[in-house]
Amino acid sequence: MTSIEVWNQGRFKRVQDQFQQGSLPHAILLMGPEGIGRENFAQSLAEWLLCLNRQDEACGECKSCFLFEAGHHPDYHLLDIEQDKTQISVGQVRELITAMQESSHQGGWKVANITNVQAMNASSFNALLKTLEEPQDNTLLILQTSQLQGVPLTIRSRAQLLSLSVDGSEEVKAWLIERQGNMTQALEAAINLFPQAPYKAEDFGVNGDTLKYAEFIVQINDLVAGKGSPIEMAQFWHEELADAVFWMQLMVRDILLLQQANKEADLLFMQQKQELEGLAKAINGQGWLLLLEKINELQRLIKQKSPVNLMASWQSLLIFVTQIASKYKPLD
Ligand SMILES: [Zn+2]
Structure with missing residues (x-):
């Protein structure tokens, strides 16, 4: 099974075994986060x-x-959110159901693959429910979702839940080494960042984000040392505000680890260890925790696509860094 990622192979084999035993369900609710395959x-x-x-x-x-x-098997029906839409419409579901009721073109199975079940509304679910209540022979409905929330119980109770997960990082490491040729520190850090999303880890570890992170840490160090301007720094990251806030969160995580004994091995960004150690010595844990609260607050606003002025919040976050640098010095 070369095409199936190593951490998913066991579950894939179990579905195949069910099929061989004639006990394949009519619908599988396939749950897994983005980036797991x-x-x-x-x-x-x-x-x-x-x-x-x-x-x-x-x-x-x-x-x-x-x-x-070739992308046009008559017995395979892929249903996804249409371009510029946020939901799967009831019309799409009805079309799918009609297509699934036709007899198989190739004389074998018929399969429907719905990629974002959580993006269906109540009437789409109701239409789908009818097919689930009266399943036909030799048909399989694959219902994909990243979360159970938003999938009604009536749907869940008629589908077999198959939950994908990565059970250990060793398999992911081996997979990345095979794809990338070797294991870099950036990839290593990325596996820790996205333990359940190897594809995301690969993207993050390979595509140079770590270089920007290094630049980010240098600028924070300057701020803490009283050399940089929070307003200029805010402007510098203006286009990548969400990324910068995310990096700041990772940075504080690493700093808090460094302030505990024997936690160095868990650092996400080993390459920036020296700078991070400097920061860990410049501001005490209480100060960093206060900053973390503000970071989390800003992240919530970003996620909610809040209409507040994010740039102003971003600036005050960086000003706050200079404030804790003067108020929360370690005791020693
Ligand atoms: Zn074949």
Whole structure:
């Protein structure tokens, strides 16, 4: 099963076993966070079920596999949020149901893959519920979601829950080494940051965010040393405000670790250890915790897409850094 990520293989095999035993459910509620390989899992399962020579995985050579890979298998129905929309509409669901009621074009299984079940509204759910209540033979509905919240109980109770998770970081490390050639400190830090989202970890570890983080730490160090201007720094990160606030949160996390004994090994950003140690010595834990509260507050505003002036909040956060630098000095 080369196409399935190593941490998902056990669960994939279990679904295949259910199929072989004739106990495959009509609907699977496939839950997993972004970046864990959920979409690949769903598509690989669909391709395998539709394959006319299926073995451990889809053969990739039969007519069905050919149609699937070309993106227009008549017995496979992919349902996603349409462009510029935020919800899956009831019209889309009805179309899907009609298509699923037709007899199979290739004489085998029919599979529907709904990629964002949590983005369905009440009437879409009701339409879907009808098919779940009267399932047809040789059909599988894959309902993907990143969370159970927002999926009604009536849907949940008619689908088998299959929850994807990464059970240990060793498999992720091996997978990243295979893909990237070696394990860098940035990748190492990224695995700690996104333990349940290896694809996100890969993106974060490879795409240079860590360089910007290094620049960010240098500027914070200047602020704390009384050399930099909070207003200029706020302006500098203006375009990447959300990232900068996120990095600040990671920075405080590392600093608080450094202020405890023997926690160095858990640092996210080992490469910035020297700068972080400087910061850990310049302001005491109480000061950093106060800052963390303000960071969390600002992150909430960013997430809620709050209409408040984020730039002003960002500036006052950086001014606050200079304030704790003078008020919360360590005792020694
Ligand atoms: Zn095939």
